[in-house]
Amino acid sequence: MTAGVWHAPGRVNLIGEHTDYNDGLVLPFALPQGVTVEAERRDDGLLELHSGHQTETVPLEGLAPGAVKGWAAYVAGVAGCLRDAGHEVGGATLRISSDLPQGAGLSSSAALECATAVALSDLYGGPVADLDTAGRMELAKVAQRAENDYAGVPCGILDQSASMLGRAGHALLLDCRSGLSSQIPLALGDHRILIINTLASHSLGDGEYANRRAACEKAAGILGVPGLRDVKDLAGALMKLRDPELRRRVQHVVTENHRVEATVGLLKAGAIPEVGALLTASHLSLRDQYEVSWPEADTAVDTAVRAGARGARMVGGGFGGSVIALVHRDRIETVQQAVTAAYTAKGWRTPLYLEAVAAEGARRIA
Structure with a gap:
């Protein structure tokens, strides 16, 4: 070849x-x-x-x-x-x-x-x-x-x-x-996953991503576990950590793992609308506990949910990039219009929208 x-x-x-x-x-x-x-x-x-x-x-x-x-x-x-x-x-x-x-x-x-x-x-x-x-x-x-x-x-x-x-x-x-x-x-029925590209570009090589990882490794060391995945007693772990920043990072990681498991259960049960609340909870944790969100993402999430999205959250490493929203197909245009209006009111560029469809992985095409 x-x-x-x-x-x-x-x-x-x-x-x-x-x-x-x-x-x-x-x-x-x-x-x-x-x-x-x-x-x-x-x-x-x-x-x-x-x-x-x-x-x-x-x-x-x-x-x-x-x-x-x-x-x-x-x-x-x-x-x-x-x-x-x-x-x-x-x-x-x-x-x-x-x-x-x-x-x-x-x-x-x-x-x-x-x-x-x-x-x-x-x-x-x-x-x-x-x-x-x-x-x-x-x-x-x-x-x-x-x-x-x-x-x-x-x-x-x-x-x-x-x-x-x-x-x-x-x-x-x-x-x-x-x-x-x-x-x-990923059988979403009448719901769709809408990508909202906030047009706030990000770079993971600027040190913030590495800082988050280093904080997690430090917390794991203090707690005596190989990784934060091994924290079973969250309340007990938080009591052992004096640094409020480390407590926030641990709280996000531990609860986010629980949200993944809950989402899988809901998908298997066909309870698609209920996934939305977990997406929003994930975003709030990323915003408040992990501190990797950014203003355009917060506005997109808040506005999309108010406009009828089942839930929404930032995706990726943070500090810029995109938001996803779980939206009934009949509400997609309403959500997009609301988010665009919110951006316009703040003097931001109009975000880009794309429906996310699950596709095949890496492969030869010709």
Whole structure:
């Protein structure tokens, strides 16, 4: 196999935010939108990367964290991590395109990493179509290491897993400690998941994400547990923590894991409207306990719920990006109009709207 086209989707995380790096539970699903990579082998040991009007050339020889900067680090990092994992990846020309908005909290970076991973794996190994769940999870971990080591973002495994393991019509229940996953039917009936892109762009490389992760690790150390996922007695744990910031972080993580479990139960029972209250509770926790929300998100959530949405919350790492709202199909236009009016009143740009549909994970498309 010397050439082809591969696609990896972005994701929406239905619920389970900032739980992945705490060994917790998450419930994302893949989107139809994502990153497409047209790739072919080359025999000179170089990665030639094209994205829009930008071109970067990266030698594979000596490739290591810190050697590549900017967007190219996400791509070259995947090649480096594949080689470190024992995959015999050689040179390649990769032409990258995307219909996923950057900075919207829909994981454009993981889509880029996973599209690169399946392309290079296909070019220099077995067909990605033959990968089982374990093989896809291995590539997800490679993509995660690339973001951690080469891009400098200490993300968990959520985004890459959703992009690699997504299935049409399903959400992915993932245990981020064991790596075990199951597909949960996302049968919404007359309801829809509306993405509201607040147009407040974010960057996880600015230190705030890393600060949250460090606080969780510090709290786990004080509590004597491997991860905050292991906290069973929340009241007792909060009493042991003197730092009010650490108490807030722990309270969010522990209750968010409970919300994931409750959401799965409601989905299995077909109680779709009741999921909305859990989404809103998640947002309030992210706003008040984890402190990663932003004004445009808070306004979108409050306005959408007042306009008839069953519930809404910010998604992604925070500090910018998108909100999701669970809305009856007959109320979608009303919700959109209300949110737009609220933004206009504050002098903000009109947000962008997109209905979220659960789609297939990373794959070869041509």
